Amino acid sequence: MPPPSPNDHADAILFASESARACGRDRHIPEREPSEPLAEPVKQPHSALPDAPSGVGDDVRAGHVPRAGGIAERARAMAGPRRAPGGAYLAGLNPEQREAVETVEGPLLVLAGAGTGKTRVLTTRIAHILHLGLAWPSQILAVTFTNKAAREMKERIAGMVGEEVEGMPWLGTFHSIGVRMLRRHAELVGLKSGFTILDTDDQIRLLKQLLQAEQIDEKRWPARLLANTIDGWKNRGLAPEAVPAGEGATFANGRGKALYAAYQARLKALNAADFGDLLLEGIRLLRENPDVLAEYHRRFRYILVDEYQDTNVAQYLWLRLLAQGSHNVCCVGDDDQSIYGWRGAEVDNILRFESDFPGAKVIRLERNYRSTGHILGAAGHLIAHNEGRLGKTLFSEGVAGEKVTVTGAWDSQEEARAIGEEIEQLQHHGHPLNQVAILMRASFQMREFEERFVTLGLSYRVIGGPRFYERAEIRDALAYLRCISQPADDLAFERIVNVPKRGLGDAALRQIHDHARALGLPLQEAARQLAQGDALKPKVRLALRELVQSFERWRGQMNGMAQSQLAEIVLDESGYTEMWQKDRSADAAGRLDNLKELVRSMEPFENLTGFLEHVALVMDAEGGAGSDAVSLMTLHSAKGLEFDTVFLPGWEEGLFPHQRALDEQGRAGLEEERRLAYVGLTRARFRAKVFFASNRRIHGMWQSSVPSRFLDELPDGHVEVTESRGGQGWGGGQAGRYGYGPSRFDSAGTFGSSYSTPGWQRAQAARSGSSGGGSPGGSGRGGGFSEPAGRYAPTRGGGPVIEGQLIAKSTGAPSPFRQGERVFHQKFGYGEVMAVEGNKLTVQFDKAGEKHVLDSFLQAT
C-alpha cells in the first residue's frame, strides 16, 4: 500500500481536535468516565485516516472534515437542556430496546421478533453512538440486504441526527459496501478499479460461452444450473481452489470445479465481477492483505448488521473478519423469519452467534407493537412447531382483537371471489385499500386475483415481479450506454450488436470474436478493425461500420450533454426505439414507456458512469406507491411490511408448504415454509384471514388439494373457522393426521358433508386399493390416512399418496384407466376418458367439457 498522502496527517489533526471539542461538550454525561469518550475519537482518526491506497479523495477527508464543525454543533444541540442522560432519542424505548441501544461495546445479538421495533433499535443505536461521540459517522459500518432497507435506515437516522448521516459512507448493502472496498483495492485481487459488475443475466451469457467453448452439452448441463452451482459456492465463501473435489465433480461429469476456475479467469480478463465476487473477493482481499484488514479494523469502530438471519456463509466470514478489530458487532435478526435458506442464507449463523462471537450478549425483543393478541397467539403457536429455533414468545399489551379466520373455498376462483367480496366489504366500511394485502406462496396465484379485481373494478398493485432494470428493453438500452462508457464491455456489445436486427448474426459475431481473441482486443475494437478491413462480406462490413461509427460519435457527444439527452439520441439513432414502435405485440407500448422512464430516471445523476454504477447495484426504480390500492405480493416480498388486513390464500398441502421444499429439503424445508407462514401472519395488524381451496389448477391440470398442515397448527382459541359464501368448503377428513393432535378441523360437519369431499373420496379409493390394511376413511374424526407411516396408500394404481409427513410425487406408474372408460371427478362430474398418458388423462366430461386431470382424482364408475 502506498503511504498516506501528506494531507492525511493535517486533516487528521483537524479532525481530532474537532472531535475532542465535540466530546468535550459531552463531558457532563454523568455515567461515563471522563477520559473514556475522549480517548477513542482522538486516537482513532490518526490511525483510521490513512485511507484509500490510492490516496484519492474518499469519505473521511472529503466528507467529514468540513462537516466536523457541524457535528460538534449537532452534539451540542443534542446535549442541550432537554437532554436526559442519554438524549431525547432514548425516550420512547422500552427497557429491552433501550438495553440493546445502550449496550454499545462487545458483540451483541438482538433477537427481534416481528413488529418489536427492530429498525428502531438499529437506528437509535447508531444515533446513540454518534451522540456520545464514540465514533465518527465514517467509522460505523452498517449493513443491510436490500437497498430499500439501507435507504430507510438512512432516513430514520437522519430524522434523529440530521445531516450527519450523510457522513456515513459505510451504511449500505453488503454488496455496495463490498464494491466500495474492492474499488479501492482492486489491484490486490486482480481487477482494475473501474471493473464492471455483472448481473445474473450477463453471468449466464458468459457461462454459456464457456460451456460452448468446452463443448459441453447445454441441454444436459444448462448454464443456469452452473450459475446456481457457482453462486452456491460463492455464497459459502468458496473460491475455485477451495471447492471440495467431490462437489466440484457434480457438474458435467467432474468438470464443475474447472469450469468455475475458468469462469473466474474469464471475469478477470473482462475486468468484471459478479455479485458473489463482491463479497468473495472482499474476503480474499482482507485475508491476503493484513495491512488492508488492519486499516479496516482501525476504521470500523462499530459494526451493525440488519436481518442477520439472512446472511450466508460468505457474508458471515466477511463480517467476522471485520469484527475482529473492535469486536463491537451488533447483529439484529429473527431466526423465525429466516426464509431465504434456498438462496444460501444460513439460519445457523444466528443460532451460533454466541459461540462465533465469544462474550456475546443476547437481548430478546418480544414486546410486539404491531398485531393484536389473537394474531400473535396464532402465529406464536404455529411457529412453536419448529425445532431449530432460539425461541421467543411475542406478547402485546394491546387488545385481543378479531380472531384469525380460516375459510375453505371450493376452488381457487371461489377463493378469489370470496376475498374480493371481503375486501369490498372492508372498503364500504371505510377501510383504506392501502392497508390490505394479499400474500401468497407462489406468484402464479396472483393471476386469479388480478382477474377478479379487474372485473370488480378494485384497484390493486402488484409488488415484486420482474424488476424495472431487468426488463429486456431496459437492459438493451443500458447495454448501449455501457458500450459507450466502457468500450471494453464485451458482454454489453454482444447484447446489442444485432439489436435491432442489422444483419450481424452469429456468423458475423464469431468473426469478430475470433479477431478479438487473436489480437487480445475487446470486441468493440476488433469490430472497428474488421469494419475497416475487407475480411467481411460487404453487407456485414457496412452494417458493422455504421455501428462502430455510431459508438464513436456518441462517445464524442458524451461530455457535451446531459446523459439523459445522450440516451435519447442513442436510442433514436440506433434504431432501437423504432424497433419497438414497429412491433405489433401487446407489450410494445409498455416497453416504450419504460424506455422513457429510463431516460427520465437518468437525469439526477452526475454523469453516465455514475448512473451505470447505480444501476448495477441498486436494481430498483421507485414505483408509484401513490394511489389507494390493494397490494398483491408473495410472502417473501412481504417480509418487513405490515398491513391492517392481510389475506393469506392457498394454504394447501403441496402449495403451502410447497411440495418442492418438502421434497428437496425435508424437515428443514418444512420448517422454512412454516416460518414463511409465520411471516405472513405477523404482517397483519388487526385482521389475518387464511384461505384454502379444495381444487386448484396447477400446470394446467386440475388437482384436488388437502388443507395445509399449518391450519392444524393454529390454536383453536385464536382462530375462527368461517365458510365462504356459496362455498362447499371441505370436510373434516384429513385433519389431525400429522401428529399434532386433534384440532377443531377434525369435527365432522364443519363444512358441508364429509362424504362429498376429495379427502373422503380418496380415503375410499385407498380402502378399495390393493394395499388394504389401513383404516377406512370416514369414521370417527377420521377420513385420515392412518396407514403406517412410510407405507404408500395408493389410490387406484398409485397417484399422489401420503408417506409419513409428505405427499409423494406422482409416480410414473401407468394409469389404471383405459381410453373410453367412464369416470367420475370431484370438480367436473362424470365423463369419459379420451386419452391416457402416464398418469395424466384427457377426459371428456359430460358437463364441463374436455379437461386434463391426474388419474388419482378420478374414480371408475
Added chain:
DNA sequence: TTGCGGCCATTTTTT
C-alpha cells in the same frame, strides 16, 4: 440470417 414450430419446465428473490 431470420422466423417459426416443437419441446420443456414451471417456488420463493437480492445484489
Added chain:
DNA sequence: ATGGCCGCAA
C-alpha cells in the same frame, strides 16, 4: 396452459 428457448428450414 403457457412461455421461453433451441433447432431447423427457408
